[in-house]
Amino acid sequence: MxxxxxxxxxxxxxxxxxxxxxxxxxxxxxxxxxxxxxxxxxxxxxxxxxxxxxxxxxxxxxxxxxxxxxxxxxxxxxxxxVAALAGPGEGRAGVFRLGTVTGLGPRLDRILDAYEQHAPGVRVELVSLPVKERLARLVGDRLHAAFVRAAVPDDDPELRFIPLWEEELLVALPARHPLAAGDPPALADLAGLPLRLTDRRTNPALVDLVVNACHEAGFEPVPAPAASTMHDTLAAVGAGAPTWTVVYAANAAMTSVPRVVFRRLRDRVLTLPTSLAVRRSRAVPRVLLAACRGDRT
The missing domain is CATH 1.10.10.10 (Winged helix-like DNA-binding domain superfamily/Winged helix DNA-binding domain)
Incomplete structure (x- = not known):
């Protein structure tokens, strides 16, 4: 067990x-x-x-x-x-508090496995918060590192942002909709369908990316309510009047919703860069960075 x-x-x-x-x-x-x-x-x-x-x-x-x-x-x-005997550092007993983002998929398992193998005395505590609160906690030393999506400043006096990977977004459509089969749809093909997106406060980078892409494709997306969880949002896409949303490719690969189909767009690729934010005054967490990059620690 x-x-x-x-x-x-x-x-x-x-x-x-x-x-x-x-x-x-x-x-x-x-x-x-x-x-x-x-x-x-x-x-x-x-x-x-x-x-x-x-x-x-x-x-x-x-x-x-x-x-x-x-x-x-x-x-x-x-x-x-045990943590009372030592501070929360890699290789020592303690808690490593990591601000997370959705859509990490298998990468999160790789991170947890790396700590179990290379820093068994450290418990990784995952903290999920909107990006502004995530960075505020990092600056306030209540997080040791945090994932951040979208372009980030390279001149922040408090924080250092280390580029990691580009995260692709897929379109989620009702399986019964004509655009769910055949040739990949263009973004403009979705103009007539309401869009279910998370609140901008929760994920401003994703919302801005999708809304700006719709504007470039020549239409204003019609908002539809989004549920509090990705699974419930996908369930809503698969039922009732046709709507659409976007899902990180890593999440899509690990998600099975019979009434929903995940598709790439024909005319563009939607991606968000992911970076690791750490305080400039702290050492870069070696085990975490190696796991993120797929390196051997």
Missing amino acids: ELRQVRCFVAVAEELHFGRAAERLLLGQPAVSQHIRRLERELGVELFDRSPRHVRLTAAGELFLPGARKILAAEEEARAA
């Missing part, structure tokens, strides 16, 4: 929704489902009653939940006790 499996079980048990649990854990939904299935095989019981309409704990799941919470609480207590 692995702690990651127990964390996934507790998240799903509390959310009673695999999509919301996956977003809470910053994992893909297939990864969460896989961890739960492995835990069930390890225990020899089914922990959840799954149906298309609901997720419920089985009797075995109800019995296991209090013990699972105690396991995570014991891990937290043990780490806190």
Whole structure:
């Protein structure tokens, strides 16, 4: 039994929704489902009653939940006790607080695996916040590093931004819509469909990229409500009147929504640069940077 499996079980048990649990854990939904299935095989019981309409704990799941919470609480207590002996640095006991962004996909697993292997005394605490709050916490020394999307200043007196990769965005369409099949659509082909986008405060770089691209294609996007989670937004795209949204390619590769199709555009590629922000007064986190770049530490 692995702690990651127990964390996934507790998240799903509390959310009673695999999509919301996956977003809470910053994992893909297939990864969460896989961890739960492995835990069930390890225990020899089914922990959840799954149906298309609901997720419920089985009797075995109800019995296991209090013990699972105690396991995570014991891990937290043990780490806190050891962390008091040393500061939160790589290779020493402590907590490394990392500001995250959506769409990290397999990269996040690679980061967590790298810390387990090369800095086992460090617990990575993932913090998901709007970008302004993320950077404010970094400047205030309440985060040790943070991912940031879009162009960033190179003359910030407090922060250093290290370029990492370009993140591609795909268009998500209802599977039943004519644009979901055949030749890839052009962006202008979507002009008649309402667009479901997150609030700009949450992700200004993504919203500005998509809206500006629509303007360049000759139309003003018609806004449609976006849900609080990616999974629920995709569920809304797949049901009711046709709408569309955008999804990071890494998330799309780990997401299966039967009523939704992910497509590249024929006439343009939508990408956002991702950087790692760190304080200039701190050393660059070696394990994190190597994991992000796919290097050997």
